[in-house]
Amino acid sequence: MATQALRADYHGDGKDTEDKFHGAILVYINWDKHLFFYSAKAFPLDPNMPFAAVLEHVIGTHFCQHPEYKNINWDTVEWTLNNEPFMPVMEKSLAENGFDHKCLLRFKTAETSSFEAAGI
Amino acid sequence: MSKVLIAFQENDESRYIVQAIEQDNPDATVYFEPAMIRIENEGSLTINKATVEEMMGCDWEVQSIHVNLLTLTGHIDEDDDYFTVHWDN
Amino acid sequence: MSAKKLNLKDKYRLLTRDLDWDFSYEDRKDAFPFEEFEGIKITDWDKWEDPFRLTMDAYWKYQAEKEKKLYAIYDAFSQNNGHLNVSDARYVNAIKIFLTAVSPGELAAHSGFAFTGRQMGGIGARIAAQMQSIDELRHIQTQIHAMSHYNKFFDGFDEFSHMHDRVWYISVVKSFFDDARSAGPFEFMVAIGFSFEYVLTNLLFVPFMSGAAYNGDMATVTFGFSAQSDEARHMTLGLEIIKFLLEQHEDNVPIVQKWIDKWLWRGYRILTVVAMMMDYMLPQKVMSWKEAWELYFEQAGGALFKDLERYGIKMPDYTDLIKAEKEHLSHQAWWTFYTNSQATAFHTWIPSDEELDWLSEKYPESFDKYYRPRWELAKEMAEKGERYYNEGLPQLCQTCQIPMIYTDVQNDPRDIVYRSTKYQGERFHFCSDQCQHIFENEPEKYVHAWLPVHQIFQGNCGGPGGLEKVMDYYKLDVGKANMDYVGSPDEERWKNWKGVA
Numbered sequence: 001m002a003t004q005a006l007r008a009d010y011h012g013d014g015k016d017t018e019d020k021f022h023g024a025i026l027v028y029i030n031w032d033k034h035l036f037f038y039s040a041k042a043f044p045l046d047p048n049m050p051f052a053a054v055l056e057h058v059i060g061t062h063f064c065q066h067p068e069y070k071n072i073n074w075d076t077v078e079w080t081l082n083n084e085p086f087m088p089v090m091e092k093s094l095a096e097n098g099f100d101h102k103c104l105l106r107f108k109t110a111e112t113s114s115f116e117a118a119g120i
Numbered sequence: 121m122s123k124v125l126i127a128f129q130e131n132d133e134s135r136y137i138v139q140a141i142e143q144d145n146p147d148a149t150v151y152f153e154p155a156m157i158r159i160e161n162e163g164s165l166t167i168n169k170a171t172v173e174e175m176m177g178c179d180w181e182v183q184s185i186h187v188n189l190l191t192l193t194g195h196i197d198e199d200d201d202y203f204t205v206h207w208d209n
Numbered sequence: 210m211s212a213k214k215l216n217l218k219d220k221y222r223l224l225t226r227d228l229d230w231d232f233s234y235e236d237r238k239d240a241f242p243f244e245e246f247e248g249i250k251i252t253d254w255d256k257w258e259d260p261f262r263l264t265m266d267a268y269w270k271y272q273a274e275k276e277k278k279l280y281a282i283y284d285a286f287s288q289n290n291g292h293l294n295v296s297d298a299r300y301v302n303a304i305k306i307f308l309t310a311v312s313p314g315e316l317a318a319h320s321g322f323a324f325t326g327r328q329m330g331g332i333g334a335r336i337a338a339q340m341q342s343i344d345e346l347r348h349i350q351t352q353i354h355a356m357s358h359y360n361k362f363f364d365g366f367d368e369f370s371h372m373h374d375r376v377w378y379i380s381v382v383k384s385f386f387d388d389a390r391s392a393g394p395f396e397f398m399v400a401i402g403f404s405f406e407y408v409l410t411n412l413l414f415v416p417f418m419s420g421a422a423y424n425g426d427m428a429t430v431t432f433g434f435s436a437q438s439d440e441a442r443h444m445t446l447g448l449e450i451i452k453f454l455l456e457q458h459e460d461n462v463p464i465v466q467k468w469i470d471k472w473l474w475r476g477y478r479i480l481t482v483v484a485m486m487m488d489y490m491l492p493q494k495v496m497s498w499k500e501a502w503e504l505y506f507e508q509a510g511g512a513l514f515k516d517l518e519r520y521g522i523k524m525p526d527y528t529d530l531i532k533a534e535k536e537h538l539s540h541q542a543w544w545t546f547y548t549n550s551q552a553t554a555f556h557t558w559i560p561s562d563e564e565l566d567w568l569s570e571k572y573p574e575s576f577d578k579y580y581r582p583r584w585e586l587a588k589e590m591a592e593k594g595e596r597y598y599n600e601g602l603p604q605l606c607q608t609c610q611i612p613m614i615y616t617d618v619q620n621d622p623r624d625i626v627y628r629s630t631k632y633q634g635e636r637f638h639f640c641s642d643q644c645q646h647i648f649e650n651e652p653e654k655y656v657h658a659w660l661p662v663h664q665i666f667q668g669n670c671g672g673p674g675g676l677e678k679v680m681d682y683y684k685l686d687v688g689k690a691n692m693d694y695v696g697s698p699d700e701e702r703w704k705n706w707k708g709v710a
């Protein structure tokens with residue numbers, strides 16, 4: 001459907017198109033069932049960045065406040081990209097891994113801690 | 121029948137209005153909450169000018185309920201000598 | 210011989226209908242150019258009736274009386290150092306939110322009704338909109354005036370108008386009004402009259418203000434109730450316009466239904482903050498958010514929708530979801546602000562043990578299971594000297610602009626709800642089906658959203674250079690106006706005044 005507008009030529013000028021982020025793409029990242037972080041976090045990232053670097057320098061620095069972060073077994077982590085199952089290739093870039101502007105990356109960890117039931 | 125609700129700031133004037141409501145709407149329930157008085161009733165609530173004047177002992181204009189009114193639900197029927205809120209179903 | 214006193218109905222007719230004029234040499238359509246483009250059909254403006262039959266002379270009389278009472282209390286409040294009588298200085302943070310987020314909304318409502326009042330072809334509606342426009346101006350003025358007293362003693366008040374146009378969470382309210390004001394006059398009336406007045410202010414200005422009174426805040430309850438005495442009329446006007454449109458033409462029914470669905474949701478989303486103010490920011494508890502919602506929305510709103518059924522209007526299909534969310538809303542919001550308090554223009558804190566118990570009692574379905582454990586953890590961290598501030602910036606909903614904090618309360622309240630759609634090749638994210646539908650109905654409009662997080666990344670909020678630059682851009686006094694209440698200058702001053710160590 002379209003906006004009921006006064007003028008026939010009314011149109012949207014996207015405020016967040018890819019060209020406005022100085023070469024970066026926006027990536028949203030969430031650790032599922034860990035509401036210690038109240039929402040997914042947003043990052044402007046260089047699409048040429050290898051996934052391994054994102055894991056270390058982006059996820060590593062923004063989710064490590066959680067007391068269980070250090071116990072994550074990354075080999076068993078389940079990933080989704082835009083809500084589809086996804087297997088990241090560590091040495092490949094975000095672009096090569098299929099990341100695009102305003103994509104959503106989620107990860108699920110096997111939990112054994114006391115936080116699990118509360119979703120913290 | 122749905123419940124109607126009307127609430128006033130709590131002050132001297134409102135207390136007389138509420139007394140008048142209680143007299144003319146014997147089934148109404150009155151709740152005193154901090155700084156406010158909330159009145160609920162099944163179907164309708166009516167404020168009569170004559171009853172309020174009797175309680176206050178002086179003239180009172182129906183439209184002056186605007187000064188102390190906080191909220192209400194229901195259809196409004198207002199004239200010189202009464203103010204009613206009501207639901208029809 | 211004195212003239213016979215007119216009765217209310219005659220006076221209303223003379224002072225509304227008879228003030229209008231006929232268009233003898235100009236086309237009426239040119240005088241009201243925005244009346245038709247929304248698809249609304251008006252067949253007879255004379256059918257418009259203000260249920261209060263308020264005329265301009267009575268309006269001035271009663272408004273003057275309200276103002277006199279209000280300012281007498283302000284004077285007494287400041288002459289007697291009224292700020293010292295609030296239950297606890299933590300409370301003052303609720304009215305910092307009020308001033309930065311709500312009061313400028315009053316100004317937006319004022320300008321919106323001035324515009325709408327001009328565009329309505331019917332004189333009765335024009336006069337009612339004019340009164341409302343003047344009321345809303347009175348609201349922002351009296352609110353600034355009341356809070357100017359607090360501004361002398363507490364941090365976080367002084368840059369409210371600068372902040373309103375910039376600070377991340379305030380964009381939620383600002384964009385709500387921008388959305389309404391950029392719509393046509395009839396949608397604006399439904400948006401503000403129904404969603405804002407009937408749904409939102411009813412909860413903010415009645416139970417929250419009653420709570421303000423209970424917490425000793427004489428200034429706020431006074432402006433709140435004084436404003437609400439106008440809002441009761443605005444609410445009635447909002448419902449009147451809905452009934453009027455529905456009675457004018459059957460083609461209006463689906464349009465009005467669409468607006469109700471949209472704006473009830475938009476208003477409800479904003480209430481997330483009011484939920485939090487009631488449950489977490491009133492040290493002396495009056496009524497929980499859930500109780501207030503049940504009374505003022507479920508009971509009162511339920512009766513309204515039952516009444517509107519005869520026109521073919523249905524309760525929006527998301528009411529079950531709203532019902533389920535009332536157990537969660539305030540807790541999700543306070544956790545968000547608590548953990549992001551390095552960037553809020555007010556203080557946050559961990560609820561006291563008594564407050565946690567009160568929350569458990571009021572929210573038996575959700576609190577102990579999902580939310581108390583978070584506060585236990587936060588307490589543990591704070592006790593170790595590691596007060597938790599969340600790193601980074603949140604993902605926002607494209608429509609409501611609220612961080613994507615809402616969870617799937619009907620299935621697993623631990624899962625965040627993610628919705629997205631593509632428009633012109635770009636992906637857009639939403640907190641809910643409703644926000645997604647609102648976007649999809651008017652994508653051209655919502656792609657214009659000024660999302661604070663994205664604007665920061667684009668370098669439009671103080672340029673590149675991290676959060677520090679952004680705080681300067683917000684004019685947020687870091688270390689004073691933000692962070693935890695414990696250890697803040699506000700707390701220190703309060704303790705000094707109260708003579709506690």
Ligand SMILES: [Fe+2]
Nearest residue numbers: 315345348436
């Ligand atoms: Fe207002």
Ligand SMILES: [Fe+2]
Nearest residue numbers: 345406440443
């Ligand atoms: Fe209003």
Ligand SMILES: [Zn+2]
Nearest residue numbers: 606609640644
């Ligand atoms: Zn949303």
